[in-house]
Amino acid sequence: MAPPSAKPHLMNEAMEKGDGFITRAVDSNRSLEQWERVAGWCASSLLRRAMPAALRDVLREPVTRILARHATRHLPRDKEFDQPVEYAAASAYLSIIVPVHDAPEVTGRCLIGLQKYASKAEIILVDDASKLDETIELIDSFAERNNWKVIRHSKALGHSAACGAGASLATGTYLCLLNSDTVVTPWCWRPIVQAFEDNPDIGVAGPSTSFSGTPQSLPLAFSARFYLNDSQVCEYARRLLAPHLNAVLRDLPWVSGFAFFIRRSLWEQLRGFDRNLPDLGNEVELCIRVLRMGHRVVWVRNSYIHHLGGASYSKTTGDTYVGAIESMQII
Secondary structure: OOOOOOOOOOOOHHHHOOOOOOHHHOOOOHHHHHHHHHHHHHHHHHHHHHOOHHHHHHHHHHHHHHHHHHHHOOOOOOOOOOOOHHHHHHHHHEEEEEEEOOOHHHHHHHHHHHHHHOOOOEEEEEEEOOOOHHHHHHHHHHHHHHOOEEEEEOOOOOHHHHHHHHHOOOOOOEEEEEOOOEEOOOOOHHHHHHHHHHOOOEEEEEEEEOOOOOOOEOHHHHHHOOOOOHHHHHHHHHHHHOOOOOOOEEEOOOOOOOEEEEEHHHHHHHOOOOOOOOOOOHHHHHHHHHHHOOOEEEEEEEEEOEEOOOOOOOOOOHHHHHHHHHHOOOO
């Protein structure tokens, strides 16, 4: 059965033109805007339609590399960012739950970002039976230094179960279920919290990103997601999204689970993810239930959290993600 259609409640109609995330509405930097357009055009037109499949496969990686280099050449690689007080304060509303299953390199990037930019949040790390000493030491070090909570599983239970375990300890007004292959930015929390606070009918929210199975992915960020370091990620988010003080919303049938924000009261009412479903795509089923209860599911377009994709729990591709959703008869 298809999900109920979400009603559009758009706070900035200019951002809706073209649905390829035309960045003029949010980006005062023309270079980034132009390369956003180029990345989207190359992905949708040049590589998909104008070239034979064999040639497209050969050129995909070098074209992506060229786009990434050009698009990021003005983004500083060693800049430090001060988080505005009001943006740091917004994290106090959140319980951020990070399931971890090894992948220490990307997990380290995630935890460094949380340490810098989520100083007021309740952080709950769920070690889902990691095997590498490096991962275990990483979790212990960050938790001890920042007084974060840690849950450890002796047997890997999967991403959904890890989220549920973390949520059971949460005390924040809103939950953020955050993949360990993400990089948070100084300005990501306030627009999300503001969306919830100003709109009691919003049940679930998600930010813009570099990799997802939804329109939340920005073409330029997708093309450059493996080439950007943390400084460049933050500068990209600042140039692209920071000028908007108010949350810029678009209703969606579902938002991706890489950074899944939900009212804790609603999560508890719905009892979280369906335990009978596999990890892949379970956020979609939960969004269906949220919509059926009359709540909204929104993309907060001026919040940005970078997502590498497939670098934490699995190597799942976008096609597999879409396939799993189709198998649930959602699209």
